[in-house]
Amino acid sequence: MGESGEEGLKMVEKDVLTQAVEKPGDGPPGLALPVRRVLSREMILLGFLLVELIVLSILSPHFLTLYNLLNTTKYFVEIGLLALGLTMVIITAGIDLSVGSNVGMAGIIVGYLWLAGLPLPLAILGGIMVSVLGGFFNGWVITRLGIPPLIVTLGTWTAYRGVAMVISQARPVSGFPEWFYYLGQGTILNIPVQFLIFVAMAVVVHLILSRSTFGRLVYVVGNNPVAARFSGVNVRKVLLEIYTFTGFLAGLSALVLISRTATARADAGVGYEMDAITAVVLGGASIAGGQGSVTGTGLGVVVLSLLRNGMDLAGMSQASGAVLTGIVLVLAVLSGEWMRRRPLRG
Amino acid sequence: MAEAGEHKVLFEAEKISKAFPGVRALKNASFTLNSGEIHALVGENGAGKSTLIKVLAGVHTPDSGQVRLEGKPVHFGHPVEALAAGISVIYQEPNLFPDLTVAENVFAGHYPRRKLGLALDWPEMTRVTQRLLDGLAADIGPLTPVNRLSAANRQIVAIARALNMKARVLIMDEPTASLSDREIERLFGIMRQLRTQGVGIIFISHRMDEIFQVASQVTVMRDGEVVGTFLTQAVDRDQLIALMVGRGVGQLYPKTPGVTGDLLLEVENLRLKGHFGPVSLTVHRGEIVGLFGLVGAGRSEVAQTLFGITPAEDGEVRMEGKPLAIHSPTQAIGAGLAYLPEDRQMQGLVLPMTVMENISLAVLRAVTRGRWVDRAGEESLAERYISLMGIKTPGPRQAVAALSGGNQQKVVLGKWLASRPKVLILDEPTRGVDVGAKAEIHRHIDRLAHEGLGVILISSDLPEVLGMSDRVVVMREGRITGELSREAATQESVLRLAFSDTVPAA
């Protein structure tokens, strides 16, 4: 009963208060069944996907071929990997704008370590370590200094890109050993290698989120950090690990990107953060925290990339894809909002 | 019911009922405020005072009943309508805008504009605000940002705002909670002055002496109902308290005599600056120690410090003779402590998640295989505690948000029992749960004590404390004012310690 009076006030004010970015834990009662909500978001996405497939295959006969579909997967892996990390980040009501810059920084480190004479495997290790460090630094500033993630990663967004620029002086590195290109250009049974990497990572993150102790804590922290703390959860540690892992995924994404394009460039991955966040939000993760899944994010990534690829094939510009991306995002979020509110009115 | 003859009726609520999902917050509550009167509204936490105020202020619409202003029925659909009608509420923590100036806060929402152009009429705002502040004998500049003001001066800004809205009814919700004695005196002076100007004031306070000092009538609420309205001259403190507390002690509480065992937890001179201290207490095996005090006495703060949420600055804690250093809840849990928090929904539960996930939260390590959650183990753990606690849920995979308050509380209790604590700290374990669930929770507490657990029972429900405890420790304003054995603890003796007007030697 105690909370009901409070709840009552909230219900009156909910209409105005929910317009702001919602804080975790003070959502309206309609939030109660996240599983059903995410599922219905996934249904919406599947619907989109179906419409997309039908329309695009009508527009272009080449679209619905196995070759094209497999080929498409080449292009979304780099963003997909980032989206996996961002799924976790966004479940905790955080954000990481620095992932695209981290891709550029890690790639340049790999390229220049190799150029400096290090064997490529060691250079790769160095690149990954730097990207992990980049993620760790974000997490450290967020959890230790209590600065909002948006600001922290805005700062490192420009700083990490700057590091890449300073090291490379904007000069790209290419001419890597042939075996390295296998990662981004090779296929196994006609399936692009990087797609397999993405699937493997997606499975791992999915298992972490749905089956592991850590994944459980991710949702707990995202839904109610106070109750988490009152139950003995080390909230800071959970956040720190998430941002660090996201850094690792950025490193992986950088490797795939260098290998696919055969060059390490300082401006690699510019704008990736926005595509990845779009995919995650499209996939049903709530920016207010507490909700999101790898399945949703995966679908979001596929919907996005097919949209772009299909537009391309149908002779429309990439630009139409960008326009549609935005519209699809707004529609998906609006429909989610609409579904969330309906039971309250009924 | 008393009637203050010479004043005319200003604002009245008649037979107001209000229900929230699963709860009847107000039952046929009636209340009459005369003009030029200070009318105190008292009741325990959860008696329905806030809901009544929110109905009067247009935040809630009543399910039934009528609100009348000067005899005319009014229906407020939005707090602003009540404000426009001359009804202002001043909350304990006034709803001000910290980065704006005093004048801007006084005029919030209806800034005057110059005749020409868009600009605010600063001279007018400053002049009016200065006049209001002068009237309140306040030494505050109208152009000072509110975030530089003390709590007391913020109250005064809120009053000035109400006066600027031509408030005829002023509702003050525990305005004295964060003020010093001198500031309280000044506030009372202002209230008396407003009274002579015909303003009707509804005054909520937990401090009895204040009520007798300033109010002419007092209305007592309990369990969502109005128990009665009295002239303050016609009642004394003990009568009021008896009315607030209500029903007799004894029958509801199934406390059975138990055996108190060895010393379990010792707390010595625990201190947290600005909140409480020094505090010392002990808990034995199988013993229920009631910790009573009014709101703000520092009970929850002591509990949260013991549990490592707000680590102590000073003091010693020993469990079974071994000194403990607790700086985080994790360490507290490891030491055998468990804390059922005061705010079930914010602090105790992850509402959107399932019963199972909530029960296993504090003991996730016990249901894991390596890094993975052992789902079968988790489910059987959850089912064990669901049946042990008698939680009414369709299954362990039900979202906690969908359960009733009593069942939610049993989930929290189950979560902490699963951690197999030695000492269980219960902070308002039965607040906001229905009578049936309350009795059930009491039976669980009794059983746990019999099983050898030490229990600290924090509650502002006095019959509960008296009925359940082997020993009662009373706190007031951050200090322990006394300790009573079960035999010596009566309503009167406990309340005397909790309310005492003289500051005890600490």
Added chain:
Amino acid sequence: MARVRWRDLMGVREVGLLLVLLGLVLVLSVAAPGFLSWPNLSGVLVNVSVVAISAVGMTMVIITGGIDISVGSILAVSALLVGQAAKAGTGLWQAIALGLLIGAALGGINGLLVAYGRIPAIIVTLATMSTYRGINFILSHGAWVVGLPPYFTALGQTNFLGLQIPAWIMLGVAVIGWYILTQTRFGRSVYAVGGNMQGAYLAGIKIPRVQFLVFLVSGLLTGLAATVYTARFGLVQINTGMGYELNVIAAVVIGGTSIMGGSGSIQGAILGAIFMGVVSNALVLLRISAFWQGVVVGILILGAVIMDSSIRASMLRAVSIHSIGYRGAAEPTDGRER
């Protein structure tokens, strides 16, 4: 006009930033002899003008607790259309009006979705960032706009009383923005909404209207910035304004506006933009590779925020309210009732 006092204009935060800026200027005037010349200094002002104009609108958005990451794309669309119009021979004033109109329309769409669609600002502007960028590509057919008429580019390059026009426009916008934010009902409501939304609701402030308007203003000013940009550079690239949003936000944040909403100032945002401009100018003068710019700006953002004790204090306060469980500012009612 109200009594404008120095203290009102310069809060602790602005003074702090000003001191750091002056220190930097002092160091530079010694280290780089060319720095303290008027052409160089006025050049800095001109260089930051485009970002600063948008920062005025962004400040308002952030004070309400929102964020607008679509300004880069709004800049691109507005610049493209203004450029095309100017090339087609539209008059100067019509071109300026067109820029304002397009910016306002695009910003208005953001505002509608945030205020009435009730979607979090970051998601709305993430979506429109993509959409507007796409529209820009479609409208431009991937081609640059070049060869703008001299009467138009004159707007970006003419000197007037020792300062070029863009700097004057920036100063004008700053003064008007300051006036709106501090002297009008709307401006004070912006702070009220961001500082205490529940209080704003109880005081009868129309929250959606305020939210809508700040996004409208943000778009409008970005439209103006686009015109200035086009006139100044004399051409419009297809990737105009990529990353622009983050520079604008950086200027606002360095200027002391709290990302949590409720506090901030136009003066701060302008100083923040100038500060960033001086730093990049210093890199040039000290012959430090321009590639360092990103790193330096990143450090500036983090440094500014870490120093901003008010943000930290408010964060800590928010944390302690939750963790200690006191019902204070977050919970004005006693909230414990049946």
